[in-house]
Amino acid sequence: MADEATGGGFSIYPMDQFIVKPLFGGDVVHWYTPTNVTLWMALGVAGIALLMVAGSSARAVIPSRGQSMAELTYGFIHKMVEDVAGRDGLKYFPYIMTLFLFILFGNMLGLVPTAFTTTSHIAVTAVMALAVFVTVTAIGFVKNGKDFLSLFWVESAPLVLRPVLAVIELISYFVRPVSHSVRLAGAITAGHAVMKVFAGFAAAAAIAPLAIGGMVAIYALELLVAFIQAYVFTILTCVYLRDALHPHH
Amino acid sequence: MEGNIAEMGQFIGAGVAGLGAGLAALGVGNVAGNFLAGALRNPSAAAGQTATLFIGIAFAEALGIFSFLVALLLMFAV
Amino acid sequence: MESEETAGAVGRCVGPDGGAIGMPQLCFDWFPNQIFWLIVALGAIYLILTRVALPRIEAVIAERNGAITNDIAAAEELKLKAAEAERAYERALADARAEAQKIGAETRAEIDAEVATATEKAEAEIAARTAESQKRIGEIRDTAVQNVEAVAKDVAAEIVASLGSRADPAAVEKAVARHMTGDAP
Numbered sequence: 001m002a003d004e005a006t007g008g009g010f011s012i013y014p015m016d017q018f019i020v021k022p023l024f025g026g027d028v029v030h031w032y033t034p035t036n037v038t039l040w041m042a043l044g045v046a047g048i049a050l051l052m053v054a055g056s057s058a059r060a061v062i063p064s065r066g067q068s069m070a071e072l073t074y075g076f077i078h079k080m081v082e083d084v085a086g087r088d089g090l091k092y093f094p095y096i097m098t099l100f101l102f103i104l105f106g107n108m109l110g111l112v113p114t115a116f117t118t119t120s121h122i123a124v125t126a127v128m129a130l131a132v133f134v135t136v137t138a139i140g141f142v143k144n145g146k147d148f149l150s151l152f153w154v155e156s157a158p159l160v161l162r163p164v165l166a167v168i169e170l171i172s173y174f175v176r177p178v179s180h181s182v183r184l185a186g187a188i189t190a191g192h193a194v195m196k197v198f199a200g201f202a203a204a205a206a207i208a209p210l211a212i213g214g215m216v217a218i219y220a221l222e223l224l225v226a227f228i229q230a231y232v233f234t235i236l237t238c239v240y241l242r243d244a245l246h247p248h249h
Numbered sequence: 250m251e252g253n254i255a256e257m258g259q260f261i262g263a264g265v266a267g268l269g270a271g272l273a274a275l276g277v278g279n280v281a282g283n284f285l286a287g288a289l290r291n292p293s294a295a296a297g298q299t300a301t302l303f304i305g306i307a308f309a310e311a312l313g314i315f316s317f318l319v320a321l322l323l324m325f326a327v
Numbered sequence: 328m329e330s331e332e333t334a335g336a337v338g339r340c341v342g343p344d345g346g347a348i349g350m351p352q353l354c355f356d357w358f359p360n361q362i363f364w365l366i367v368a369l370g371a372i373y374l375i376l377t378r379v380a381l382p383r384i385e386a387v388i389a390e391r392n393g394a395i396t397n398d399i400a401a402a403e404e405l406k407l408k409a410a411e412a413e414r415a416y417e418r419a420l421a422d423a424r425a426e427a428q429k430i431g432a433e434t435r436a437e438i439d440a441e442v443a444t445a446t447e448k449a450e451a452e453i454a455a456r457t458a459e460s461q462k463r464i465g466e467i468r469d470t471a472v473q474n475v476e477a478v479a480k481d482v483a484a485e486i487v488a489s490l491g492s493r494a495d496p497a498a499v500e501k502a503v504a505r506h507m508t509g510d511a512p
Contacts, residue, residue: 015325018351019341020360031359041368048372052380059383061391074384084300094381098373122352123361128369179311186314189321189352232307235300326349 012200014193018120036116044105044118052101073101077234084238088245095135096241099128100234107188107226111219119229120188122181129181132237140244151247180236187229191222259323266320273313280305472507479503 023034051073055066063071077100081093103119110117118124140148152169154162195218201211284302288295340354341347351357483499 013346015347015349015351016345019345019347020351020354020357029357029360031363033360035357035360035364037357037361038364041364045368045371045375049375052384053375056380056383056387059387061387061394063387067387070380071384071388074381074388080300094373094377097376097381098369101376102369102372118361118365120352121357121361123358124365127362127365179308179315182318183307183311183314185352186318187310190314190317193321228303232303235303236307239304321350325347326353 011203012197014196014200017116017192017196018189020116020121037118037121040106040109040116040118043109044102047105047109048101080235081238081241084235085241086245089238089241092139092241096234096237099132099237100230103128103184103233104227104230107230108223110188110192111222111226117188117192120185120192122185125181125185125233126177128233129177129184132180132240133177136237136240136244139241140247143245144247148244148247151243155248176240180233184229184233187225191218191225194218195222259327263320263323266316266323269316269319270313273310273316276309276313277306280309476503476507479507 020029020035020037022029023036023039026033029035051066052070055064055070058064058067060067074097077097078090078093081089081096085092106117106119106124109115110120140151152166152173154165154169157165195215198211198215198218202208202215204211280302284295284298284305288298339348340351340356480496480499480503483503484496487493487499
């Protein structure tokens with residue numbers, strides 16, 4: 001960690017950017033303490049309000065630029081839910097929209113220099129993934145009753161293989177929230193750590209141009225990743241929802 | 250250079266785990282390449298399958314991120 | 328970031344120099360804080376979306392779709408009207424053409440009839456004149472024949488007289504008439 005990294009002549013602390021700090025001084029982080037997590041989540045909420053509420057405030061039939069963006073976001077997620085989860089999945093559209101916008105704004109605001117990236121923390125993504133997992137499982141059982149278990153009983157497979165497949169399906173079902181959350185947090189953490197490492201290399205004059213060029217490239221890639229991870233988290237939520245609504249393959 | 254053998258093991262392990270990320274890149278490239286090959290053969294069907302493409306990429310990428318996570322854990326958490 | 332000792336939550340996760348110990352992501356001391364604020368943020372976003380943003384955008388999109396549907400229907404109607412107008416125009420054109428043809432045919436027939444009557448009249452006149460001319464020619468010929476007869480009688484009488492005998496007018500007349508009819512010996 002930090003001590004080893006200084007040995008090479010560089011001061012690279014790629015993990016320091018993820019530290020949670022109280023906003024108004026003090027050492028102890030209680031559950032209610034306003035921290036940089038609070039700040040950046042609040043900024044995210046403000047950004048969402050700006051996009052979705054201020055943008056659409058004109059209610060024009062011929063939209064302005066801001067309203068077009070709000071409507072595009074709406075249409076993008078609405079279509080995704082309808083295409084992937086089906087018409088009856090549209091009931092859960094507001095929840096999915098909430099998740100998508102939170103992750104998108106968390107990722108994007110995290111790319112502002114010196115920002116704190118809320119979605120890089122496994123605590124945040126795991127809560128969302130677990131919420132999706134629990135909700136989807138509950139929906140599955142409420143909507144289909146015992147029928148929901150047919151999700152694990154692959155009818156199209158030979159009878160001998162079905163118990164084996166059932167075990168595999170069961171395991172993969174319970175791994176879902178893990179991969180769902182770790183994917184998002186891992187991808188964001190990785191990108192930010194890599195950028196920090198490049199920034200550390202920029203301290204040496206000899207390789208500074210290369211390091212800065214690399215940073216620019218990684219930053220562009222991270223912009224893409226920020227969007228794609230939000231998209232992937234959302235679309236996987238839709239896929240899980242589809243499995244819960246229509247467990248028969 | 251001083252240090253103990255456990256530390257060396259951590260770093261070596263992290264490096265080896267990093268290979269997994271590179272191999273996951275192969276997987277992602279394979280998914281995207283095959284999608285493109287299929288899309289060029291039947292462009293009209295491609296638009297409806299972009300969601301599937303991203304799901305496939307996400308699953309392939311997740312394993313790379315897992316190995317990256319292992320590397321991070323070895324470096325910083327163990 | 329490293330030297331903010333006053334702000335840093337020095338403890339199990341942050342070293343005395345402000346640097347992170349291990350991965351900050353795995354610092355369980357911070358989990359309750361993050362989860363609490365996450366739930367607050369998600370709740371706020373959910374309320375903003377469901378109370379304000381989504382109904383508004385839904386309404387706008389529905390309104391736009393309605394407007395588009397109406398406009399398309401109106402355009403369809405106008406198109407039908409235009410097609411009808413075109414058809415009416417075509418019909419009027421065809422009628423006019425037929426009318427023109429009829430008028431042309433009528434005029435031609437009229438002219439033909441006029442020409443025919445004129446021709447007939449002219450022919451009748453010509454025939455009348457021809458007949459008159461023939462008559463006059465006949466008259467002239469008759470007169471000429473009479474004159475010739477008289478002259479022949481006179482000449483025959485004179486010849487007879489000059490031969491020394493008195494001419495019998497009746498015999499002269501008879502001989503002349505016989506010669507005039509052409510059956511003289």
